[in-house]
Amino acid sequence: MTQEPQPGLGAAGQIEVAVRAAAGGVIDPELRRPLADLGMIDAVAVHDGVASVVVLLTIVGCPAADRIQHDVRTAVLGVPEVHDAKVELGVMTDEQRADMVTRLRDGKPRATTTFTADSLTRVIAVTSGKGGVGKSTVTANLAVALADRGLRVGLIDADVYGFSIPGLMGLVAPDGRIARPTRVGELVLPPVAHGVKVVSIGMFLREGAEGTAISWRGPMLHKTLEQFLTDVFFGDLDVLLVDMPPGTGDVAISVGHLLPHADVLVVTTPQSAAAGVAVRSGQLARQLGQRIIGVVETMSPMDLADGSTFEPFGAGGADAVAAALSTEDETVTRIASIPFSTVLRAHGDEGIPVVIEQQDDPAALAFRALADLVAKRPRGLAGRRLPVSVG
Numbered sequence: 001m002t003q004e005p006q007p008g009l010g011a012a013g014q015i016e017v018a019v020r021a022a023a024g025g026v027i028d029p030e031l032r033r034p035l036a037d038l039g040m041i042d043a044v045a046v047h048d049g050v051a052s053v054v055v056l057l058t059i060v061g062c063p064a065a066d067r068i069q070h071d072v073r074t075a076v077l078g079v080p081e082v083h084d085a086k087v088e089l090g091v092m093t094d095e096q097r098a099d100m101v102t103r104l105r106d107g108k109p110r111a112t113t114t115f116t117a118d119s120l121t122r123v124i125a126v127t128s129g130k131g132g133v134g135k136s137t138v139t140a141n142l143a144v145a146l147a148d149r150g151l152r153v154g155l156i157d158a159d160v161y162g163f164s165i166p167g168l169m170g171l172v173a174p175d176g177r178i179a180r181p182t183r184v185g186e187l188v189l190p191p192v193a194h195g196v197k198v199v200s201i202g203m204f205l206r207e208g209a210e211g212t213a214i215s216w217r218g219p220m221l222h223k224t225l226e227q228f229l230t231d232v233f234f235g236d237l238d239v240l241l242v243d244m245p246p247g248t249g250d251v252a253i254s255v256g257h258l259l260p261h262a263d264v265l266v267v268t269t270p271q272s273a274a275a276g277v278a279v280r281s282g283q284l285a286r287q288l289g290q291r292i293i294g295v296v297e298t299m300s301p302m303d304l305a306d307g308s309t310f311e312p313f314g315a316g317g318a319d320a321v322a323a324a325l326s327t328e329d330e331t332v333t334r335i336a337s338i339p340f341s342t343v344l345r346a347h348g349d350e351g352i353p354v355v356i357e358q359q360d361d362p363a364a365l366a367f368r369a370l371a372d373l374v375a376k377r378p379r380g381l382a383g384r385r386l387p388v389s390v391g
């Protein structure tokens with residue numbers, strides 16, 4: 001980074017300014033903002049070409065400490081007059097942390113969601129009629145494919161009873177423990193997997209209770225989702241995906257109320273039984289003001305090497321759902337068909353989405369095509385204030 005000379009400073013002072021700028025330009029891996037903007041660069045000194053920088057971490061035991069120390073040292077060594085650099089780590093005081101949280105929230109008070117109708121983040125809820133049809137697999141792969149295109153992507157696992165996103169995204173350790181968010185004051189920083197910021201109810205269960213069933217009632221679930229939208233710091237996102245629980249229960253209604261401007265993807269298999277219930281979840285989303293952007297069929301017919309087709313779940317389900325959801329004013333179409341893929345299933349079990357692990361698999365190609373389509377499609381106007389005035 002080129003630094004403008006500061007008037008009134010001697011040569012040594014100029015070097016210190018350059019060192020501070022270099023260190024301050026390093027991006028915090030969790031907060032994704034420059035360290036200078038976060039108030040994390042404390043003392044800076046340079047003597048005989050040796051730079052000393054004190055970086056204030058947000059919390060004791062910050063998981064990104066080593067990476068920050070390494071990145072700051074590398075950045076500081078990039079200043080021509082510096083031939084050695086020492087980076088010491090300290091920890092912010094409560095006051096400094098509170099100041100940083102306020103900056104991160106852009107001055108907005110607590111309990112305000114950033115995902116309002118006017119925000120630039122596009123919210124996409126992924127829903128299905130019944131469980132086990134491949135909805136979470138679609139959500140995870142779409143999220144990763146969008147992140148791989150350079151978009152800033154967040155993923156909320158709202159499938160509270162059957163949360164499978166941590167597993168699909170590789171956030172579950174071999175002993176079953178799910179990655180935990182980092183807490184900085186009142187902020188909750190979501191773990192990042194394959195370039196996607198992920199939050200799931202499974203991350204907030206008591207340690208050791210990850211495998212137990214959740215038996216919460218509607219109001220408690222609503223509160224939890226509300227907290228995901230207010231207390232979890234996603235930073236600026238281009239897309240927020242929400243993995244919905246199957247069906248038309250309390251959570252679907254809560255998400256509809258909390259995110260009425262969301263676009264909705266309906267996932268179904270080609271089987272008619274799955275298709276029928278998928279229509280109902282799409283209809284509920286529409287009643288809540290959300291816009292259906294398309295139907296994604298998964299476990300679709302798969303082309304075999306001998307030129308024949310394997311149809312484990314029949315054919316035609318998604319087209320039937322799309323037709324049933326279409327109205328005079330709004331045509332809904334099937335926007336993707338993800339073929340049945342054993343490779344996809346195996347990578348899902350390993351926590352590495354097929355879309356990055358085996359890019360030539362037909363299912364991976366179909367996910368990429370879906371991501372292209374979603375990224376290019378203009379977002380809906382539902383719930384947004386239009387820039388018109390009545391004079």
Ligand SMILES: Nc1ncnc2c1ncn2[C@@H]1O[C@H](COP(=O)(O)OP(=O)(O)OP(=O)(O)O)[C@@H](O)[C@H]1O
Nearest residue numbers: 131132133134135136137162299339340341345348
């Ligand atoms: N296209 C596909 N080909 C083969 N297997 C698939 C495909 N899509 C999903 N699966 C497998 O089907 C199973 C269910 O998938 P997934 O968990 O995504 O479903 P879901 O609809 O989200 O279910 P739930 O709501 O119960 O979590 C998983 O084992 C997954 O690997």
